[in-house]
Amino acid sequence: MMKTLVKRVLLLIATLLLVTILAFVAFSIIPGDPTSSILGVEATPEQIAALRDRLGLNLPIWQRYLHWLGGLLTGDLGESYNYGMPVAQLLATCVTHTLTLAVLAFVLIVAISLPLGIIAARYEGGVVDRVLTILNQITMSVPNFVAGILLVYVFGLVLRLFQPGAIVSPQTGWGPYLWYMLFPALAVALPRSAMTVKMLRGAILSELGQDYIRTAYSKGNSKSSALWRHVLRNAMIPVVTFLAMTVADIMAGSIVVEQVFGIPGLGKMLVTSIGNRDYPVVQAIVVLIATVVVVCNFAADLLYRVMDPRLRGR
Amino acid sequence: MMLQIEHLNIAFPNPKGHFEAVKDFSLHVEEGQVIGIVGESGSGKSMTAHAIMGLLDRKSVKVSGSIRFEGVELLDLTRTQMRSYQGKDLSIIFQEPMTSLNPTMKIGPQVEEALRIHTKMPPKERKQRALEAMALAGLPNGEQLYHQYPHQLSGGMRQRVMIAAALVLRPKLLIADEPTTALDVTIQAQILDTLREINRKEGIAILFISHDLGVIRALCHHVVVMQQGEIVEAGDVEQVFHHPQQGYTQRLIASRPTRTKLKAGGSHG
Numbered sequence: 001m002m003k004t005l006v007k008r009v010l011l012l013i014a015t016l017l018l019v020t021i022l023a024f025v026a027f028s029i030i031p032g033d034p035t036s037s038i039l040g041v042e043a044t045p046e047q048i049a050a051l052r053d054r055l056g057l058n059l060p061i062w063q064r065y066l067h068w069l070g071g072l073l074t075g076d077l078g079e080s081y082n083y084g085m086p087v088a089q090l091l092a093t094c095v096t097h098t099l100t101l102a103v104l105a106f107v108l109i110v111a112i113s114l115p116l117g118i119i120a121a122r123y124e125g126g127v128v129d130r131v132l133t134i135l136n137q138i139t140m141s142v143p144n145f146v147a148g149i150l151l152v153y154v155f156g157l158v159l160r161l162f163q164p165g166a167i168v169s170p171q172t173g174w175g176p177y178l179w180y181m182l183f184p185a186l187a188v189a190l191p192r193s194a195m196t197v198k199m200l201r202g203a204i205l206s207e208l209g210q211d212y213i214r215t216a217y218s219k220g221n222s223k224s225s226a227l228w229r230h231v232l233r234n235a236m237i238p239v240v241t242f243l244a245m246t247v248a249d250i251m252a253g254s255i256v257v258e259q260v261f262g263i264p265g266l267g268k269m270l271v272t273s274i275g276n277r278d279y280p281v282v283q284a285i286v287v288l289i290a291t292v293v294v295v296c297n298f299a300a301d302l303l304y305r306v307m308d309p310r311l312r313g314r
Numbered sequence: 315m316m317l318q319i320e321h322l323n324i325a326f327p328n329p330k331g332h333f334e335a336v337k338d339f340s341l342h343v344e345e346g347q348v349i350g351i352v353g354e355s356g357s358g359k360s361m362t363a364h365a366i367m368g369l370l371d372r373k374s375v376k377v378s379g380s381i382r383f384e385g386v387e388l389l390d391l392t393r394t395q396m397r398s399y400q401g402k403d404l405s406i407i408f409q410e411p412m413t414s415l416n417p418t419m420k421i422g423p424q425v426e427e428a429l430r431i432h433t434k435m436p437p438k439e440r441k442q443r444a445l446e447a448m449a450l451a452g453l454p455n456g457e458q459l460y461h462q463y464p465h466q467l468s469g470g471m472r473q474r475v476m477i478a479a480a481l482v483l484r485p486k487l488l489i490a491d492e493p494t495t496a497l498d499v500t501i502q503a504q505i506l507d508t509l510r511e512i513n514r515k516e517g518i519a520i521l522f523i524s525h526d527l528g529v530i531r532a533l534c535h536h537v538v539v540m541q542q543g544e545i546v547e548a549g550d551v552e553q554v555f556h557h558p559q560q561g562y563t564q565r566l567i568a569s570r571p572t573r574t575k576l577k578a579g580g581s582h583g
Binding site: 210211212214215216217218219220221222225230233234237307308309310 | 367
């Protein structure tokens with residue numbers, strides 16, 4: 001177990017290093033010069049040369065990478081070309097918004113799909129199961145930004161449960177802030193919840209057909225006790241992996257849905273910064289998002305081993 | 315009479331008509347008896363075992379006739395009423411020891427599960443009973459196995475765990491549905507010894523199901539031969555083995571590999 005853990009941690013570090021290289025190289029080789037977006041088209045060649053020198057753009061790429069990586073490791077994300085302020089400071093509030101949105105969406109996915117998946121499987125073929133199957137099909141095929149627009153319309157404009165576009169800052173109060181974030185989180189969570197319900201239902205039904213469930217019944221278990229005591233833990237194993245992959249999807253979904261709800265999160269910052277060729281900001285966001293996804297997958301891998309004794313020690 | 319099965323019919327209704335898996339099956343089992351049911355696969359022997367245990371799906375399988383256990387008609391019981399017999403007076407072990415245990419549950423809780431369901435015994439006492447049942451099933455190192463998972467055990471040991479779990483409440487009847495078919499021959503002999511011991515020491519009646527008349531002969535007093543859902547021959551096991559009345563029974567006996575036949579087979583290739 002210890003050996004596996006060490007191996008996994010090393011693999012995690014290697015993956016993150018690769019991410020930094022890709023993020024750095026990709027934005028260094030795409031056409032476009034950050035100096036022109038900073039100085040404008042009328043800048044003199046002398047001005048451009050001076051700026052390139054100041055930003056370190058004349059150094060070879062590997063030197064620039066190492067310098068950037070060194071800063072990254074010590075928490076210095078560099079300075080934004082565009083805003084002239086440290087990237088860390090610039091991103092602080094964006095990160096709060098996006099992470100709050102992502103965590104809220106994940107909690108919603110778990111809270112919605114686990115009970116519904118269990119009920120659908122427990123009463124397979126019943127009214128609830130059939131209604132859920134239809135709802136699932138619809139929800140799954142609606143993209144999250146469309147769900148977002150519908151939520152803005154219904155809950156924001158018709159029912160007036162929140163004021164679209166007028167985001168409350170967490171400084172004024174976490175309650176109103178989370179209430180506002182609940183609606184975009186729902187937009188991100190709905191399509192994924194539908195998939196998770198379908199997946200969990202299938203996993204439970206497949207486990208219910210296994211030999212050990214027949215053994216459980218032969219000992220006098222009712223259908224419910226067989227489900228809770230025997231099936232769930234086994235059925236959750238594939239679902240945990242699926243939920244870990246969901247994290248990547250949530251991050252991507254959040255970026256789009258932020259636009260619909262007017263949230264100044266990482267998504268908005270990313271789009272603006274790419275337009276401005278503000279590479280330090282873009283690279284920091286890419287590395288940040290990749291780190292969240294990779295770390296969540298790592299956590300899922302560990303959880304997977306805890307849940308399935310057959311994988312321990314491997 | 316402990317178990318009395320009369321004119322049992324098991325059918326699978328489907329759009330094209332009925333498929334009758336078991337037809338007019340009758341069998342009596344007295345306390346402490348060891349009875350064998352033999353037949354090739356598809357002869358309906360496992361189906362009969364599942365019917366006695368109440369494990370057939372009530373929606374898709376039609377069971378008629380009578381299965382009386384200590385005077386109670388099991389076929390008239392609701393599912394909830396039937397549960398009070400399952401794992402308590404009636405127990406079963408299956409053919410596949412590799413898949414019949416829950417892979418993510420430790421051995422201990424699986425062995426004592428029937429105690430948890432049917433009694434209000436405190437955990438400490440349950441564990442004591444589980445360890446006793448494991449010793450009876452030929453697992454002397456129960457204390458160590460208690461905290462292990464099924465995948466850490468061999469097939470033979472898993473089947474012993476299944477036996478221990480089935481015995482933990484000292485049932486009156488243990489149904490053994492091809493319990494040694496998936497195991498190799500030496501382990502098979504050891505498991506048969508264990509079952510014989512359990513019958514002798516605890517007086518638990520055993521209904522032993524196999525496709526192998528030789529295995530039945532090593533364990534049972536009485537045998538029922540089934541073919542395509544029907545009983546074709548029944549009687550004292552030695553009688554049936556040495557003087558089979560039916561061609562089917564003769565073929566079952568002849569199909570057992572013997573030393574001479576193995577030699578003859580070897581010369582071919």
